[in-house]
Amino acid sequence: MNQLVLFGADVVAVSVLVFALFFRRHRRRDLVTAYLGVNVGVLAVASALSTGTMGAGLGLGLFGVLSIIRLRSTELDQLEVAYYFSALALGLLGGLTGGPLWLPPTLMALILLVMLVADHPRLLRRYHQQLLVLDGAITEPLVLVARLEQLLGARVHSTSVQRLDLVNDTTTVEVRYELRGGPAGATRATLRTSAHVAPRTGAAR
Structure with missing residues (x-):
């Protein structure tokens, strides 16, 4: 039951990140697909690792390698990289169980708040x-x-x-x-x- 709650929290969080923040401000359809795919893929594999015999540390290491390959495959500016890792972090938080149930949604909300403020058009606009x-x-x-x-x-x-x-x-x-x-x-x-x-x-x- 707890895992379903975290899945739902991840779906809500990544939807806000991708559609309410990123696409509304930057209008890049191709990266919408990339961010959603990364998030769901990380969520699925992190969930499998958290209930299997492999440790979460190995899973995080694999995601680090995949992230390097992904970022080297095409040119992304620093803002798009920030959204990329935010989508990845949301997937990890939604897929890794253990600890108090309130902690992952709280961290998800913190990520969204940071991206809302840091990418606001009025911040350092000059x-x-x-x-x-x-x-x-x-x-x-x-x-x-x-x-x-x-x-x-x-x-x-x-x-x-x-x-x-x-x-x-x-x-x-x-x-x-x-x-x-x-x-x-x-x-x-x-x-x-x-x-x-x-x-x-x-x-x-």
Whole structure:
């Protein structure tokens, strides 16, 4: 009976995580399938391990290996990785029995609360990260920062030059910046693609 309660709690929790939080905010259908599949698969295997002869530690080790393979098979940004491991953790909590019955649902609720707050659009919304291609091979760091701040209308916190092409006269740079307040900053944020919408992409010419 306790196991059925945990199964139900996992179904509710992963539904909230995937549909109410992730899909509502990011609209990626392919990852909905991935998160649900990971959660149910982890739930099933963790339940089998918790009632079988193999220890839960071996099961967690296997899931660690599978997670590495999964994350190396395609490019995921850090936000999608966070949702991935949240779905995995919910499955583990729902499948591993033992201990007080209230503990797994409480931990599930804690995971959902953290993701609700950490991925909220208003949290640190002025901070962005982009990969930009600039006209001109800029070798001076101060000149590069000044060019980026003028282009983005923002305060640049850090830059990392990915490619300096002296033949085609371009500079590819990853930049982390903070939008300035006021209508001008909001207008620039609207006109330019932010890292939250399209992670680390963009072009400036």
